[in-house]
Amino acid sequence: MTARTGRPTLAVVGATGAVGSVMLQILSQHADIWGEIRLIASPRSAGRKLSVRGEEVEVVALDEQALSGVDVAMFDVPDEVALQWAPVAAARGAVVVDNSGAFQMDPEVPLVVPEVNPHAARVRPRGIIANPHCTTLSMIVPLGALHAEFGLSELVVSSYQAVSGAGRAGIDTLRQQLSLVAGTELGTSPGDVRRAVGDKTGPFPEPVALNVVPWAGSLREDGWSSEEMKIRDESRKILGLPRLRVAVTCVRVPVVTAHSLTVHARFEDEVTVDRARDILATAPGVVLFDDPAAGEFPTPADVVGTDPTWVGRVRRCLDDPTALELFVCGDNLRKGSALNTAQIAELVAAEWAAS
Ligand SMILES: NC(=O)c1ccc[n+]([C@@H]2O[C@H](COP(=O)([O-])OP(=O)(O)OC[C@H]3O[C@@H](n4cnc5c(N)ncnc54)[C@H](OP(=O)(O)O)[C@@H]3O)[C@@H](O)[C@H]2O)c1
CATH class of the missing domain: 3.30.360.10 (Dihydrodipicolinate Reductase; domain 2)
Structure with missing residues (x-):
């Protein structure tokens, strides 16, 4: 993570999808703990504007540049995209909270439900925390x-x-x-x-x-x-x-x-x-x-x-x-996905603020 000044930068990767759209609503409804919120999707969506926290934010295409300076990265994208890019985000210093099926059963990736096993989120050897499947x-x-x-x-x-x-x-x-x-x-x-x-x-x-x-x-x-x-x-x-x-x-x-x-x-x-x-x-x-x-x-x-x-x-x-x-x-799309991811990201942000 970057220096602990100000507020953490959040990336929402997959901001234009079914889960991403609910995530933007949740981020607008929950206590605002984030600094910059960066919206990322495929090149097809680059330039689109989406509303979060009452502001219009332009979507950028997923690449290394889009992931730089990010403290927490939520991934709401297909498995193959998460498999390729979540390790890139983690290598660039972000804690990844992944909503796809790519890492759920990886023994080095905790699978977290904040009401049930919040302690597991602290042990993340790959810098990735997985969100369980919606069902x-x-x-x-x-x-x-x-x-x-x-x-x-x-x-x-x-x-x-x-x-x-x-x-x-x-x-x-x-x-x-x-x-x-x-x-x-x-x-x-x-x-x-x-x-x-x-x-x-x-x-x-x-x-x-x-x-x-x-x-x-x-x-x-x-x-x-x-x-x-x-x-x-x-x-x-x-x-x-x-x-x-x-x-x-x-x-x-x-x-x-x-x-x-x-x-x-x-x-x-x-x-x-x-x-x-x-x-x-x-x-x-x-x-x-x-x-x-x-x-x-x-x-x-x-x-x-x-x-x-x-x-x-x-x-x-x-x-x-x-x-x-x-x-x-x-x-x-809420507890089954975006809400649980947001809750995990909030756990990480609290850890970030305390460190
Ligand atoms: N739907 C559910 O109930 C649910 C619940 C839990 C977990 N999940 C998981 O969450 C993830 C997203 O699901 P969803 O239902 O939101 O899917 P979706 O509606 O199809 O949205 C997919 C998102 O991924 C982006 N994307 C696709 N290919 C990309 C690429 N090559 N580079 C960057 N971004 C790319 C899309 O951007 P564009 O709009 O630019 O194509 C879009 O924002 C999946 O892994 C899914 O299994 C879904």
Whole structure:
């Protein structure tokens, strides 16, 4: 880092993307701890002006010059761009907070959720801190709080993932497909939605409008998807439980933003719903919204645009007094991504100011 005078310089690499756009909103809403905020994207976007902290800032193209003099660099870009440029930023003295999938399982890169393992951010041999995958982040804060009390031993999870998890291309694809199926009787006979959508499937393997798609990511061994493996591996790393038993099925649903998950969480000790509710009601970053008699449980339509992870449908497993069933919902572009990155960057900035 540079000399500890003034305020740290922040670079937002990928400022024009789905995550980058939310990041600029968050930077405008949070306490202003930054000196210069530099906005960086591909050469395609150089010269565009974006608003942050109430000012118009010109986007510059990613190159070595753009990264010089930067103290903290957030990377909100595709994996291959982060793989190439995050080490360059770190070599030039910045602490990198990377939002891509490039470094999450690197043993020399901490994977940080400030409510769960903030201490891990201080040990970063490569000068890089990784942000977990959005689906992991959409459930890990309440699970971390329950783990601290009961000791987690097993997770069985199904996700209901929003299309914005696949970036701007995901959002554009759902909107286009919705216009192709609007006002029709589609969804009543085999293949009719697929025929209407044609080749407009965007980043998804099947139509997502009027449909659910049991797939996210790329194919891994034995039929697992890369996103399912990420949730398993990242939960183990963040919670410091390398042998945690985890089974995940990822499903894409026609929701623009906010991932939901059903969670079966098994613990070392017997649990009670009352104690679990107390923990969830007081855990930082969690909202307990759980009154089915009053029709209260979290849904993406209510949760989108908010910061916390919302938890409802808290039940003790009927056949296992050590297990809880939960429905969890979180905005994949806020806590699931930009917010967690901003929180990590704020931890680094506090360290910077104190050093
Ligand atoms: N969407 C989510 O829910 C989510 C959640 C967590 C993490 N992430 C991760 O965050 C990253 C960004 O995702 P996103 O959804 O925001 O994607 P996106 O909407 O496609 O935006 C990608 C950003 O990267 C920039 N970029 C692309 N190629 C570049 C290059 N060669 N040099 C410099 N900048 C380049 C783009 O700039 P241009 O506009 O100039 O092309 C744009 O700003 C990805 O790694 C993604 O996996 C996404």
